[in-house]
Amino acid sequence: MSEQSLAGVSSRFARSTTDETSVVERGSAATETKRDDPHGAVTVEEVVLSAELAGAEGQAATADVAEYALWLGDDALILSQQLGAWIARAPELEEDVALANIALDLLGHARSLLRYAGSYDGRSEDDLAYWRDEPEFRCAWLFEQPNGDFAQTIARQLAASAYLFELYTRLQRSDDATLAAIAAKAVKEVEYHRDHAVQWTLRLAGGTDESRRRMVRAVGDVWPYVDELFRDEPLIDRLEGVAVRPSTLRAPFDAVIDAVFREAELEVPAGPVSSAGGRGGSHFPTLGYLLAEMQVLARQHPGATW
Amino acid sequence: MVTHAVQDSVSAVTVTDEAADSRRRVQPGPSSGLNRERAWEVAAAVPDPEVPVLTIEDLGVLRDVAVDGDRATVTITPTYSGCPAMDAIRDDIVLALTREGWRQVDVRLVLSPAWTTDWMTDAGRRKLSAYGIAPPTGRAAARGPIPVRLAVKCPQCGSLDTREVARFGSTSCKALYECRACLEPFDHFKAH
Numbered sequence: 001m002s003e004q005s006l007a008g009v010s011s012r013f014a015r016s017t018t019d020e021t022s023v024v025e026r027g028s029a030a031t032e033t034k035r036d037d038p039h040g041a042v043t044v045e046e047v048v049l050s051a052e053l054a055g056a057e058g059q060a061a062t063a064d065v066a067e068y069a070l071w072l073g074d075d076a077l078i079l080s081q082q083l084g085a086w087i088a089r090a091p092e093l094e095e096d097v098a099l100a101n102i103a104l105d106l107l108g109h110a111r112s113l114l115r116y117a118g119s120y121d122g123r124s125e126d127d128l129a130y131w132r133d134e135p136e137f138r139c140a141w142l143f144e145q146p147n148g149d150f151a152q153t154i155a156r157q158l159a160a161s162a163y164l165f166e167l168y169t170r171l172q173r174s175d176d177a178t179l180a181a182i183a184a185k186a187v188k189e190v191e192y193h194r195d196h197a198v199q200w201t202l203r204l205a206g207g208t209d210e211s212r213r214r215m216v217r218a219v220g221d222v223w224p225y226v227d228e229l230f231r232d233e234p235l236i237d238r239l240e241g242v243a244v245r246p247s248t249l250r251a252p253f254d255a256v257i258d259a260v261f262r263e264a265e266l267e268v269p270a271g272p273v274s275s276a277g278g279r280g281g282s283h284f285p286t287l288g289y290l291l292a293e294m295q296v297l298a299r300q301h302p303g304a305t306w
Numbered sequence: 307m308v309t310h311a312v313q314d315s316v317s318a319v320t321v322t323d324e325a326a327d328s329r330r331r332v333q334p335g336p337s338s339g340l341n342r343e344r345a346w347e348v349a350a351a352v353p354d355p356e357v358p359v360l361t362i363e364d365l366g367v368l369r370d371v372a373v374d375g376d377r378a379t380v381t382i383t384p385t386y387s388g389c390p391a392m393d394a395i396r397d398d399i400v401l402a403l404t405r406e407g408w409r410q411v412d413v414r415l416v417l418s419p420a421w422t423t424d425w426m427t428d429a430g431r432r433k434l435s436a437y438g439i440a441p442p443t444g445r446a447a448a449r450g451p452i453p454v455r456l457a458v459k460c461p462q463c464g465s466l467d468t469r470e471v472a473r474f475g476s477t478s479c480k481a482l483y484e485c486r487a488c489l490e491p492f493d494h495f496k497a498h
Contacts (some may be wrong), residue, residue, distance in 0.1 A: 094471070094472035094474070094482070097472065097474050097475065097476070098472065098473060098474040100474075101474040101478055102474075104386075104388035104390070104478060105386055105387055105388050105478065106388070107388045108384070108386060108387025108388025108389065109387050109388075111387075111388075112387065112417065177418075180418070181416075181417040181418035181420075182387075182417060184417075184418060184419070184420045185384075185387050185417050185418075185420040185421070186387055188420065188498060189386060189387060192473070195473070196473055196474075199473075
């Protein structure tokens with residue numbers, strides 16, 4: 001298996017979060033299988049990814065459905081890549097593990113959504129992740145906001161997970177069976193992410209003067225990019241019953257945020273709103289650097305395995 | 307099932323081994339024991355790579371097995387969306403069934419219905435506890451705006467006086483706890 005594929009990235013997350021014991025146990029189990037195998041060297045040939053996508057099952061019906069899956073898949077992929085950068089840098093060991101776990105869930109969502117998006121025109125999840133340039137990405141600016149300090153990451157997590165929870169809750173009832181299945185699985189996971197973000201928001205806002213100062217600043221820095229999530233683009237009009245209309249998510253999102261902010265004694269910033277433009281391929285200046293880091297290996301050494 | 311199936315990173319996995327062919331004297335078919343019950347039994351014995359005390363049947367990951375002559379199709383579902391153990395589980399299923407004489411083994415990955423710890427067998431829960439991991443408590447479906455969390459019993463001393471140390475653990479499916487009675491830290495398999 002190519003370790004530079006998204007599948008390889010999942011395994012790497014797993015290794016970084018799996019304790020030593022299970023790694024050792026896995027290693028010895030593999031050796032045992034080999035030794036006990038009466039058939040000697042059995043080779044498992046994995047069919048190349050593009051061939052797997054050729055099946056009619058789970059194929060995106062129209063270009064519009066594929067585009068919608070791409071929007072959601074890019075949001076998950078970029079947020080996952082950002083959170084991965086916290087591993088070994090979080091304020092405490094448990095947070096390394098927590099952010100890595102959240103990133104891993106998001107990478108799972110991204111893989112399912114990008115695979116589905118690519119099924120329309122025969123591209124693989126790796127083609128979409130590694131071989132598109134910045135203007136071809138469709139993520140919203142909130143997900144592109146830099147990690148900043150831990151407070152900024154938490155403010156971004158709070159907005160992102162509250163939005164994703166409301167989105168996936170409704171997308172479970174999509175007329176599109178594949179999107180509904182991905183959403184039904186994802187909603188349980190993002191609920192846990194939301195819980196994590198809420199707890200840290202309360203802790204930082206109610207902690208020391210320094211943690212509160214940083215949390216207030218972080219919310220102010222992140223909030224201009226919240227508005228974009230709830231804009232109804234023309235694509236949504238063409239996907240009645242399939243896509244969730246973003247504007248319908250605003251009220252339930254605000255209700256959750258209001259409750260959390262009331263408890264944390266924070267205020268929703270009243271400042272200017274960013275025009276953003278991620279769905280149309282215009283991106284926040286830092287996205288290019290993030291993509292460069294994410295894509296360099298796949299582009300420098302196409303097909304590399306180790 | 308088919309309309310909801312999301313065929314992910316898994317599809318036809320073909321196993322070739324000529325030496326095995328020459329050794330295989332029994333013609334495949336119902337008489338050789340290549341039936342669905344046997345296929346289920348073999349697939350069900352595959353251990354989870356990250357919690358090896360559980361089989362994929364205990365976990366509720368194994369959803370279906372179909373047999374057509376010497377061809378077996380096994381359907382599995384991931385615990386969490388990003389679960390990286392799925393590739394290892396798929397390979398282990400292919401190897402286990404191939405060893406038992408199936409010539410072609412297909413492993414399908416489905417996302418719907420979404421996996422829940424409610425599917426974990428009672429035997430699985432007992433094995434987890436004996437292994438030192440507190441099994442999931444309560445039903446995953448009981449969800450509301452204010453989550454009610456049941457006490458988690460310490461797998462070492464059985465005390466209910468435990469506390470959550472971290473919401474996330476060494477794998478997606480676990481959280482880290484400690485027992486205030488015996489002071490031992492332990493993993494808790496989260497209700498999901």
